[in-house]
Amino acid sequence: MRELAYKPNNLARSLQGKSAKLIGLIFPNISNVFYAELIGKLEHELFKQGYKTIICNSEHDSDMEREYLEMLEANQVDGIISGSHNLGIEDYNRVTAPIIAFDRNLSPDIPVVSSDNYGGGVLAAQTLVKAGAQNIIMITGNDNSNSPTGLRHAGLLPSCRTHLLSMYPVIFLRSERKWKSNKSSVKLSPMLFLLQMI
DSSP: OTTTTOOOOHHHHHHTTOOOOEEEEEESOTTSHHHHHHHHHHHHHHHHTTOEEEEEEOTTOHHHHHHHHHHHHHTTOSEEEEOOOOSOHHHHHTOOSOEEEESSOOOTTSOEEOOOHHHHHHHHHHHHHHTTOOSOEEEEOSOOSOOTTHHHHHHHHHHHHHHHTTTSOOEEEEOOOOOOSOGGGOOOOHHHHHHHHO
């Protein structure tokens, strides 16, 4: 095969019912340090298992996300890992390829791999209180979906109230801004930035 420079045709393989050995990754911002590192690890592990990846940067745009889903479906990928969340449940339910959601509830029928977001909120509150913070602001994204990341809010608030009482109320701001890779313009403490960026 190497001498003849033969390259398998993945489309032909899929038409024969064979695996294309392709996995689609859909994430909202691949320039984000967290997502970039995660994608790198996923790609490395999938490669070790014999799979190639198609990386899709949806940029928080529902039209892009929909087109990527359709493209991955047309290429008959073996599976999709999605950390994006701009589309409704029906869009993901129409996909026939297996899907795993990362930290997002895409549909009741799609399994979710998620961190302990509630515990993360509690830990953030404890860290801020230990540092002597009194005026705490939590900046949340514009995600109105039933997202596991909403549990950070649920974990942060009661912990802050327990330690800071009512003298220092926690301020919650909903951000409509899309985060770019240039973080020099973001004037937030690392802990608050972490709460927003993931």
